[in-house]
Amino acid sequence: PLSATQLVGDMEVLVPMADLIDKEAELARLAKEIDxxxxxxVGIERKLGNESFTAKAPEAVVEKxxxxxxxxxxxxQHLVEQRNKIAELD
Structure with missing residues (x-):
């Protein structure tokens, strides 16, 4: 069954949706989360793409x-999959 998903820290909370959701509102919420x-x-990729950062930062920091x-x-990826499932609902 389809469930709404929300990441809470390292935990993923699933709420069964059945006919309980406003499809458009959920799609908007997921779009906001994906954004x-x-x-x-982008921020992390910029940081990791900065040679000054990767050359000077301790390896543990770069790995983190x-x-x-x-x-x-x-x-x-998980949010995109959830969005796609909801978009397919009638």
Whole structure:
């Protein structure tokens, strides 16, 4: 069954939707969340693309940023999948 998804820290909260959602409102909410992830991703990619940062920052800091990027990309992908499922609802 289709569920609304919200990331809360490291936890993912699923709420069964059935006929309980306003499709357009949920699509708008997901678009806003995807946009937020896009901005986070661009910021990290900029930082990691900055040779000054990667050359001078301790390796642990660079790895932490790479980990964040991976998390943001995964979260974005999940939001896109959720949006696509909702867009298919009648």
């Amino acid at each position: 937020k992830q896009d901005k986070l991703i 940023e790479r980990g964040k990027l991976k998390e943001y990309l995964a979260a974005r």
